Amino acid sequence: MSRTNHGTFPGGFFGTHSKSGSGVLIDDAVHLADALRGLTEYEYRTFRAEAGSYSRVGDVEDAEQVVVTTTGGAWASIDPSWSHPVSMSGANDLVIALGFENDRFSIDAFAGHGSLVDEDGAVTHLPYGQSTDAELLDDWLAIRLGSAPPVQWTTAARPPRPLAALATLTSAQYRTVVDNTEQENGSA
Template sequence: MTTFAKELGIPFFPSLEKILTSPMDTALICSENSLHYDYTLACAYHKRHVIVENPLALKAEDAKRMILTCEENGVKLFVAHPVRYAQTIQDLKRIYEAGELGEILAIVATNHGKNPGGWFIDKELSGGGALLDHTIHLVDLSKWLFDFEIESIYARTNSHNYDDIEDSALLHIHFTNGVFMSLDTSWNRPDNYPIWGDAAMKIVTDKGTIYVDGFGRRADIYLENKPAMNHLYENDMNTTMLADFKRCIEEDLPAPVTGLDGLYPVEIANLAYQSAHTKKIITLNR
C-alpha cells in the first residue's frame, strides 16, 4: 500500500486514528461491507462528513444508528448510488416525470457482473454474495425513479463455486400498485467480458417497451484477431456522483443520496435473504 501511495504521490496513513486527525473534512469509505458501520461512526465522532459505498450497512439497525450518529454530530452522510447519475437514467427520469413513458406494467431488471473476488467472496467481510452486491441499484431506482413501494418479495439463490455465498440470485418483486419486477443479480459475466456488466431495465408500459442500461450508451467494437471491446461514450456516473457530493459539501447543501436512501435497499436485501432461506414469499408490513 505504501508503494501504491508513493507511485501516485498521495499521503499514506498507517492507522484510522491518523487519518481522522488529519486536516480533511470528508471520508470516502470503500472498505469491506462489514466495516462500514464502525468507520462511519468513527468519522462522525471526529466531525468528518461521510461518503459510504453501498450497501450502507449489513443490518438495518446498524444503518439507522449510522444515520442518527451523523445527524447528532452535525456531519453529512452520503451513500454511493452512482447509477442514479448515469445519463441514461437521468434521461429516463425526465421522460417519466413528463408523462411520456406511459403506465408501467412490468419491469425486467438485471444487474449482472463479474465475480469481484477478494473479500467479496468472504461472507464474514462482505455479508453476502451476488444478491447483496447487486440488489441495491435496481431496488433504489424503482423507488427513486418511480416512487414504487414494495409489497412482497420472493427470492432464490444458487452457488456454482462456493459453499457459503451465492453467486447467482433471482428476485420477484410485487409493488403495491400492481407492477411486477423480476431482478437477476447474478455474477455471471466471464473475466474476459468487455465491460463489468449491466444495471438494466426493460420497462413494459401501456405504450410499448423501453430498454435502459445504467452503464450508459456504448459502441461495440470488433477487430480482427482482437477480443471484443465496448466504448462507453458518456460521462462516468461515479465521477458525476462524486462531483455532486463535493458540491453539496462545499456549498452546505442537503445530501442528494441520503442515509435513508441507503437504508431502504439494505432492508429489502435482508428480506430477500429471508425469502431465499425460507423459500417463501415475504410480505412487507408498512
C-alpha cells in the same frame, strides 16, 4: 418492470460471508431494488426470492432472482449475478426495462442510451448523458476534494428498505423461495 445487473465477481472480501454479509445481494440487488423504488415511487408489497452459488466464488451467493409486487399493482423482476467471466468483453451490464400497456422502454445504463418500442413495433433510440463510469468517478473525485455528495438524504427522501435484502439472505441461507406476503400484508 425488470432490472438486470450481470457482472463479474469483484474479488476480495466480497466472496467471504463473514466479512461482506452476503455476495451479489449486498453488492448489487439492494441498489437495483432501491432504483426501481425511486423510478416508480411505489413500495414493495410482496416478493419471492431465490439465490444460489454457481461459480464457487467463496461462501456467498453469486446469482439471485427476486420478483416483487408493488403497492401500485406493478410487478418487477430483479436479476443480479456475477455470471460473467472477467475476460468477457463488456462483462458488466445494467439494464432497466419498463413495460406499459402499449409500449416498452429499456435503459442500458452503461451504454448510455435507452430504447422505446411503441405499440406498432417502431424502435426509437434515445442517447443520454456521459458514461456512467465517468460520472461515478467525477462524483467520487469531487467528494474526495471536499464537495458535498451529489445525492443527499433529506427529510423528503425515502431511505432504503431492507425487506428484499432480508428475504434474499434468508433464501440464500435456506436454499428456498421466500414469500413475505403474510408478514407485509398491506404494511409496506
